[in-house]
Amino acid sequence: METIKSVADLHKIRTSILEAKQKQIVENDNKKLVEIKVAMATCGIASGAKAVMDFFREELPKRNIVANVKQTGCMGYCYAEPTLEITIQDEKPVVFGYVDLKKADEIIEKFIKKGELVDGIIPIKYELAN
Amino acid sequence: MSNRYRKNLLVCNGSSCQQASDADLVAFINFKLKEYNLEDGIKVVQSVCSNKCSIGPNIIVYPDNVEYSKVTKSDIDDIIIEHLLNERIVERLVFDKENGNGVAPIKQYRIALRNCGFIDPEEIKDYIEKDGYDALAKCLSKYTPEEVTQEVIKSGLRGRGGGGFPTGLKWEITSKSVSDQKYVVCNADEGDPGAFMDRSVLEGDPHSVLEAMAICGYCIGANKGIIYVRAEYPLAVKRLKIAINQAKEYGLLGKNIFGTGFEFTITIKYGAGAFICGEETALIHSMEGFLGEPTLKPPFPSVSGYLKKPTNVNNVETFANIPAIINKGADWYASIGTEKSKGTKVFALAGKINNVGLIEVPMGITLREIIYDIGGGIVNGKKFKAVQTGGPSGGCLTEKHLDLPIDFDSLTAAGSMMGSGGMIVMDEDDCMVSMARFYLEFIVEESCGKCAPCRIGNKRLHEMLTKLCDGKGTMEDLDLLRNLSVVVKDTSLCGLGQTSPNPILSTMANFYDEYYAHVAEHRCPSGQCKSFMLYYISEENCIGCLVCARKCPVGAISGEKKKLHIINQELCTKCGVCMEKCKFHAVHLN
Structure with a gap:
């Protein structure tokens, strides 16, 4: 277990996190890495986000796609839950709304495999402070 | 990975854009693409609302990221010929400030929500990766508590729980109270109907609250922090617990943080969900195990609070702003917002609005921008009537307030209040x-x-x-x-x-x-108050089918077959079933 005893330790941990990501890319035969973030606040879970996240976690390995599927908090699109954000390495993140299992399947087959956009995209309209 | 489409047209599918369209744009564009033999290389995709509803219908060309607004059927040819075939932007359809022909693009700016929806809240490494705990490190290693407090004062941050008291000033007052023990309390007792800002922050970015509490502890000279959170937020509680444990394991909470000798621990206290416990003195009594009843101020908690010790109480959203202020500087924060209300505010949009959701906007934005651009307008194209801000303690703002720049003082002057940030939108049907x-x-x-x-x-x-x-x-x-x-x-x-x-x-x-x-007129203008409603059956439409009489749950309708039915007004509970079931539109409401 790493403990942070000084400011330098904090920076060291941050560097190691970034290095681990780089390592994953190399281990992935330099194929583009896919990161999927599922909005899993109470409201997202209530509208079915957990099932969608489990679907990605089960299906992606079966379909030979290496991806990091992770939960996050509220993205703010309550009107379009469940929502998720997919970032294909080196590309801009794309947000999808109203994702049910059928849509999730379509996203894997069309967007993740072929880079093709599908219905239900939420254009990002905010700036971030960091 | 090969994408067979070289470009995409993202057509906004929001109800506001659909209402503004002169045609089914998706079908029409697909038809046109075929005409130009482009259907193999270009794909039309329906997008969820793009939050520019006042200048809809909107179409985004992807991956060029060019957005066309107020698009009509007659513009499609231009977009196809100019943009898709000749790679030239159709300038007249681009609405932005520089162009001078439209509205400035509305942007949300996320400070308190900077990590919400981007990191795994149960994974401290995600937070550290996004500059997490940098602010605490900076404060402890480079600045004195006074310097940090001055920075917070300079930023102009005001309490986001509703009161709007300057946060830095509160810290300064508490720091000046002399005592052997002081406390930092995080007020997570969010109780306004229709508000969910604090829950979202706790569920999405708990570490930023923990970090800010530690910074506050450093400033006021406290080594204990307590989060008062309602037990009705089980997921927020779970994620907070995980976050506290992870921070402890990493040495970011506990003794000798960053090797500077500073000690800070955080515990959780559960509230049973009483609205009054959001009031700081009531909250403190509840934490002490007494009835959640308020006491007269002064003495303020900053002098005598939890267990009679000086206590600094701040709201979740207030804390969530702190690490960003420390990292990016007070001047940066003070450059956002209005003269007396700096920074951004998180609002929970609810009610009769298309894009129900959580938004963060700079102070000074108008109600019109929030409701008609970010919020996507009123459901079913109905007329806007009022918006209740500040929950049960606030007031309503009406059409005449639509262009009012929103900040703490303007809302108070308009007879409402900022409150914690719940906004419940009402349309013409609401009484x-x-x-x-x-x-x-x-x-x-x-x-x-x-x-x-x-x-x-x-x-x-x-x-x-x-x-x-x-x-x-x-x-x-x-x-x-x-x-x-x-x-x-x-x-x-x-x-x-x-x-x-x-x-x-x-x-x-x-x-x-x-x-x-x-x-005086014995009527409810929006037809909501049941006691004024009178259901009756009209002679010309009623064919005497007996359906309404059979469906009436209280047996208030009498009549024979093929004869006019009558509603007994004494018995009628105004449930409306008869009106719903009558196929001949014979049941009317006055």
Whole structure:
């Protein structure tokens, strides 16, 4: 277990996190890495986000796609839950709304495999402070 | 990975854009693409609302990221020929500031929500990766507590829980109180109906709150932090616990943080969900194990709070802003917002609005931008009537306030308040008298009962509003309602009673005609109050099929086959089933 005893330790941990990501890319035969973030606040879970996240976690390995599927908090699109954000390495993140299992399947087959956009995209309209 | 489409057209599928379209744009564009033989290389995709509803319909060309607005059928040829075939942007359809032909693009700016939805809240490494705990490291290693406090004062940050008290000043006052023990308390007792900002921050980015509490502890000289969170937020509690444990394991909470000798620990206290416990003195009594009742201030918690020790109470959203202020500087934060209200505010949009959701916007944005651009307008294209800000303690803002720049002071001047950030939007179908009654009902249930004006006064106010909604009100009642509201406001002990009549006073100020109609004209203008409704069956349409009589749950409809049916008004509960079931539109409502 790493403990942070000084400011330098904090920076060291941050560097190691970034290095681990780089390592994953190399281990992935330099194929583009896919990161999927599922909005899993109470409201997202209530509208079915957990099932969608489990679907990605089960299906992606079966379909030979290496991806990091992770939960996050509220993205703010309550009107379009469940929502998720997919970032294909080196590309801009794309947000999808109203994702049910059928849509999730379509996203894997069309967007993740072929880079093709599908219905239900939420254009990002905010700036971030960091 | 090969994408067979070289470009995409993202057509906004939001209801506002659809209403503004002169055709089914998706079908029309697909038809046109075929005409130009482009259907193999270009794909039309329906997108969810792009938050530029006032200049819709909007189409984004992807991956070029060019957005065309107010697109009509006749513009499609231009977009295809110019943009898709010749790679030239159709300037006349681009609406932006530089172009001078339209509205500035509305942007949300996320400071408190900077990590919400981007990191795994149960994974401290995600937070560290996004500059997490840098602010704490910076404070402990480079600055004195006074310097950090001055930075927070300079940023102009004001309490986001509703009061709007300058945060830095609160820290300074608490730091000057002399005591062997001080406390930092995070108020996560979010209780306004329709508000969910704090829950979202706790569920999405708990570490930023922990980090900010530690910074606050450093400034005021406290080594203990307590989060008072309602037990009704189980996921927020779970994620907070995980976050606290991870921070402890990493040495970011506990003894000798960053090797500087600074010690800080955080524990959680659960609230049972009483609205009054959001008031800081009541919250402190609840934490001590006593009844959640407020006490008169002074003494302020900054002098004598939890266990009679100096205590600094801040709201979740206030804390969530702190690490960003420390990292990016007070000047940066103070450059956002209005003169007296700096930074951004998180709002929870609810009610009759298309894009129900959580937004963060710079202070000074207008209500119109929030409702019609970010919020996507009113559901089903109905007319906007009012928005309730500040929950049960706030007031309503109407059409005439749409262009008011929103900040703490402007909302107060308009007879409402910022509150914690809940915004409930109402349309033409909502009755303002029953809306006021709803809030008073909430207050009657939530009043702690300690002081008479709040305990008895609000009860009487609620009774009077019920009388009005039942059609039994008199003109004297209206005067009494207003007078009693003022008395309750002036004489109640704490913020709850001092603000609880606000929904009445502001609806009376803005919608007196509705109150008048309930009493003098014996009608509810928006048709919400059931007691004024009268269902009746019209002679010309009724064929005597007996369906309504059979479906009526209280047996209020009588009639023989092929003869006109009649509703017994004494028995009718105004459920509307007869109207719903009649295929011949014979049941009417006056």
